[in-house]
Amino acid sequence: MSFKTKMIPLAGAIAFAFAGTAAAEDIVVKIGHVGPISGAIAHLGKDNENGAKMAIEELNAKGVMIGGKKAKFELLAEDDGADPKQGTTVAQKLVDAKVNGVIGHLNSGTTIPASKIYNDAGIPQISPSATNPKYTQQGFKGAFRVVANDGQLGGTLGRYAVQINKAKKIAVIDDKTAYGEGVAAEFVKGAKSKGAEILVQEHTTDKSTDFSAILTGIKAKNPDVIFFGGMDAVAGPMLRQMKALGITAKFMGGDGICTADLAKLAGDAIGEGQVVCAEAGGVLDAQKKANDDFKAAYKKKFGIEVQIYAPYVYDAVMTMVDAMVQAKSAEPAKYLPVLAKIHHKGVTGDIAFDDKGDIKDGTLTLYTYKAGKRELISVVK
Incomplete structure (x- = not known):
């Protein structure tokens, strides 16, 4: 069984439908991603963006159907430089581009100000790594995160x-x-x-x-x-x-x-x-193989190890698309209610959100460093 097959199980989790005929009318689904691709933590921003690229490529290879139409997914990747002002500028750029949803930002300092722009436009946003509690305490219905705060x-x-x-x-x-x-x-x-x-x-x-x-x-x-x-x-x-x-x-x-x-x-x-x-995350034994498979595929594709959050970005994209498939629509207003109640089985664990948009039962992983390498201490809840 190939990695791609394992990453997108057909039963219970994302239940994608496949294109049955060439006659189905294609729809374009634009997914925005924002992280710091420049500056001191560009290595983390690129790691996040790589996770999004893997998800988008797999989705397009699968021929996902949304509401009876074959979906073509496009990744609109932006750089916020970990700067709040730049973050709001690119957020407005994604809104103007009429994206169907946004994955990001990486930092809390850019995620929080950008979230108001997405909220005002009615565009759902899932952050794979912003951990400041204020992000989900603003009362925005479309703000979610897939890691503990x-x-x-x-x-x-x-x-x-x-x-x-x-x-x-x-x-x-x-x-x-x-x-x-x-x-x-x-x-x-x-x-x-x-x-x-x-x-x-x-x-x-x-x-x-x-x-x-x-x-x-x-x-x-x-x-x-x-x-x-x-x-x-x-x-x-x-x-x-x-x-x-x-x-x-x-x-x-x-x-x-x-x-x-x-x-x-x-x-x-x-x-x-x-x-x-x-x-701010962690894989319990039940998800360990899927997570290890993802990391191996990531290294094969990009030639480098996962830094931290690429698997969470991948899961955030897949969770958003799962909601679109279930809602039979990529229109934000139609799939948002489904996203809020989603139960998605990801490579980082089971994803479901509470009424604020925080992940339920979020895990944490404690690490130390020995012989110049990061070493697991334990996964806790």
């Missing part, structure tokens, strides 16, 4: 720091973005709930490269753990500077740092088990 992720990391890492004194740094501040705030809540002392909360930016002043001040306080709310492009240099200063505290962070590239960015400063991070 920062309340779950940051809180779990905070509790883990105290219960498992036995941390009593913690320093916190964030990058002032919606994501960084959000996950750091939830981490603090989780750590405090288990009795930890937060020694200091510092701030940097998502473009900073020099952390010597912040880290020197933190070193004097001798924390057990340093938590960073931000992305791997900043965390890597931060770890290098921690090592140069002789700081041996555990380094923790959310999904933004939990990438295959972190070890490259940090070099030998990654340590052995010094870094603990969490990915």
Whole structure:
């Protein structure tokens, strides 16, 4: 059985109909995708976009029928540079292009402002990676996400720091973005709930490269753990500077740092088990084979490993199209009610949304790094 056959099961999950005759009138379905394809975290944006490309290519190869017509899927990929202003500009561009739905954005800082534009246009949006709770707390009927939010992720990391890492004194740094501040705030809540002392909360930016002043001040306080709310492009240099200063505290962070590239960015400063991070998602045993098959197919196609969220992007596209097939229409107003109540079996697990658009029973995956490679600790709910 080929990978493509396994990725789109015919029974129970996406139940695609196939083109029976050449006489069926084709319809064009435009799926927008937005992520940072330029800038410091372009490697993550490209990873997301690759996941969307795989889904679109498979859908077109299958000859999906929507409402008795053969659908031709087109991917309209845009770059938001992880910049909120650029994010709203490309969001309006996708609205003007009359896309049938949007997968994205990657960052909370771009997803949240863009979501109002999509909502005002009545276009459903599924983010595969934005974790700030505010995204789904705005009351937008068309806003969904397929990963756990920062309340779950940051809180779990905070509790883990105290219960498992036995941390009593913690320093916190964030990058002032919606994501960084959000996950750091939830981490603090989780750590405090288990009795930890937060020694200091510092701030940097998502473009900073020099952390010597912040880290020197933190070193004097001798924390057990340093938590960073931000992305791997900043965390890597931060770890290098921690090592140069002789700081041996555990380094923790959310999904933004939990990438295959972190070890490259940090070099030998990654340590052995010094870094603990969490990915906002995770595959339980029942889905492990499908997820492994996806990752193998991804590597074969692109020649690189999955960074983090390509499987979630793939699932987001497939979930949206599943709703279109069930609704027998790609018109946003017609398939949105079906999407809100969808039950889709994806490569990352079962996808269903609560009344806010958050994924039900979202999982988290805890990782560390050993011998320069990311190593699984556990999958938790």
